[in-house]
Amino acid sequence: MATTKSKTQHSNSQLPTPNPSLLREHAEQQFAHELVELAKADTRQRPPNWKLSPWAVAIYLLGGKLDNGFEVTPKYIGNRRLMEVAIATLATDRALLLYGVPGTAKSWVSEHLAAAVSGDSTMLIQGTAGTSEEAIRYGWNYARLLADGPSMEALVASPMMRAMADGKIARVEELTRIPSDVQDTLITVLSEKTLPIPELNTEVQATKGFSVIATANNRDRGVNELSSALKRRFNTVILPVPNTIEEEVSIVQQRVTSLGRALELPAEVPALEEIQRVVTIFRELRDGVTIDGKTKLKSPTGTLSPAEAISVVNSGMSLSAHFGDGSLTASDLISGLVGAVVKDPVQDQVVWKEYLETVVKERDGWKDLYRASRAML
Template sequence: MTASKTSVGTGAEVLRPHAEDAFADELRALAQADDRPRPAGWLLSPWAVSTYLLGGLLPDGTTVITPKYVGPRRIVEVAVTTLATDRALLLLGVPGTAKTWVSEHLAAAVSGDSTLLVQGTAGTPEEAIRYGWNYARLLAHGPSREALVPSPVMRAMSEGMTARVEELTRIPADVQDSLITILSEKSLPVPELGQEVQAVRGFNLIATANDRDRGVNDLSGALRRRFNTVVLPLPATPEAEVDIVSRRVGQIGRSLDLPPAPEGLEEIRRVVTVFRELRDGVSADGRTRIKTPSGTLSTAEAISVVTGGLALAAHFGDGVLRPADVAAGILGAVVRDPASDRVVWQEYLETVVRERDGWQDFYRACREVSV
């Protein structure tokens, strides 16, 4: 089963292909090698979906599946298994824990289409989740199926696909609750037409939420019960985080024709070390307590800092990532509150970075942009 997608463009290579397009070869190879049972409407078996996300070697030994998510295997297995049941999936975590990334790749592997997406904001209307109307047709001919504009969720229900709702807790509570009937009854009433849309087998929904948004628009108990919640943690070790940053920077860099990330692996390790120490409130050796800034300093922000540094190195340097290329990006990520965060950053530079062997170039570069 596949869904039709319409893209508007000039025919040139897009800046960021959807997951199902960027990794079409891997998905095709997995589908051909996949001899395990597949839930109704799924393009791959749960085993193959997990392999697609976590990476691995196909049984024939000829095709390598690249990891899309670096983290505990059991988390991915639970998420995939949830989608094979009648419960929706809620991916919860602090900013930068790859919730959106995992959501997109899950939808791509399960349904072959990751674009049935509702982006949650404070202004998201109920129509974005249920349906809207083509008002020209509505005024001319009255309520009809032709005048109805289906939401991504309605389309997923009628086609047996996976819908995605990003930043669920950013959506107003009364709009959130429009999901309750959809998730419990697997139907969407259209009272204007005296009809309903019933979900086809294969339909499910993946939502993401930032646990820093607690108290913004908390989920009602009734809605939360419709989800199985999977918490995505921050990378457990510095090595894992360096691996994640290197992979994503490499992917982004190739699309932007930037130098290969391995050329700056030492600086990637430094960025990751700085972010982890400031996040954890203690130096890597455990000897120095550190004040934490107001920002999250997530893996996603580390990826942004390194990508920006590579762009500087490519366009204003010799293509090799150096301390001066990442210093300004780190300062921008750390100092969100100019009053308090600047003090935290200066103290960290003087008590930790300045005294660290082999970090003098990095210390000077950071001092220069911090003045």
């Protein structure tokens, strides 16, 4: 059968140009300069159609200094071996499943892996309860289909089909949100590396370099479990919450600084102490015990991941910039903090009030947070 090439094929020779007017650039736009420098310095063997070698992809993700002195910023702060396993998986014939609790950077890692490997992170399928087979396989331009009948011109290629034809990475977000019968559409793609088009008696055969990165959230366990046949086609990498408070503070600080620049917030970069306080609160409530291990705590219903901590600090920065003096204070932080912790207005309110009285009120240097929170309740 013939191999069908995508009509929307991107150039393999050039990375997208950064566009600072965009609210959020794709990874390959935002970090184009790093990808260019890595490509120049990369002398190691690259798998077919990869923009960088696995070694260089790891440097891009985890950060490091090149021989010419160029500094690559870390995109993921955590277990190096997990990233090496993820990258090595993409160099095999198996797909990659990034799995973990909400807010552990699954989508972030997926995007940056696709950017570094393919130079294109946009081949994206968003999984929802309403995702249909057409979103994964292909659809039709019905006006053209009715006028001319089935043809390649009437076919609307999915991101999966384009990635197969171009030898790139396709991304599937929230795989377990997709209905089980639609998930199984991936089995032939992942095992045979082929996407049949029976209406045209043809198929799309995957070009070398094609792979799939899917993400799944353990909070969705039992919603749409993957079939055993589909599970076998994936190598699963579980992304944990940060092991140490220092690691989590570093993640939050880096992302807050980056987002503050992107959003052009006229506020000072928050002091490390403020970020440490937010992260400490999240870790203690998440773990059900204070950092020193002396006081047991109730945990709220929410996840309280680094992603929520980043959101709390950024919200505080916006308040301080537009309604304060530009310097982050406890009163700027507290609304975001309470909003992140108190998802259930009954159960979580009890958890937060108890934490205020037993921990925040008694902790040296935290009286401002206690007063600001009491003023809100």
